[in-house]
Amino acid sequence: MKYQYFICFLAIVSFLMGGCASGRPSKVVLKHPATLDFVNCNVDRWETDKSYRTNEECVRKYQEEGYVIWGQR
Numbered sequence: 584m585k586y587q588y589f590i591c592f593l594a595i596v597s598f599l600m601g602g603c604a605s606g607r608p609s610k611v612v613l614k615h616p617a618t619l620d621f622v623n624c625n626v627d628r629w630e631t632d633k634s635y636r637t638n639e640e641c642v643r644k645y646q647e648e649g650y651v652i653w654g655q656r
Contacts, residue, residue, distance in 0.1 A: 607635050608655035613645045622650060 609626040624641035627634045
């Protein structure tokens with residue numbers, strides 16, 4: 584019986600940790616080379632696919648304005 588609970592627990596933890604191991608950056612810092620301004624694009628705390636797409640759109644928008652990626656994590 585304890586073995587079944589343990590397997591259930593591992594399955595739930597694996598499912599919940601899936602968002603943490605997505606491989607996509609949750610925070611991107613961009614810098615404008617001419618003005619030296621910095622901006623951030625962040626994923627919300629829920630880290631859903633929609634929030635990652637919104638973050639990627641934010642990065643793309645700033646890159647069109649001339650910003651370059653300075654760091655990401």
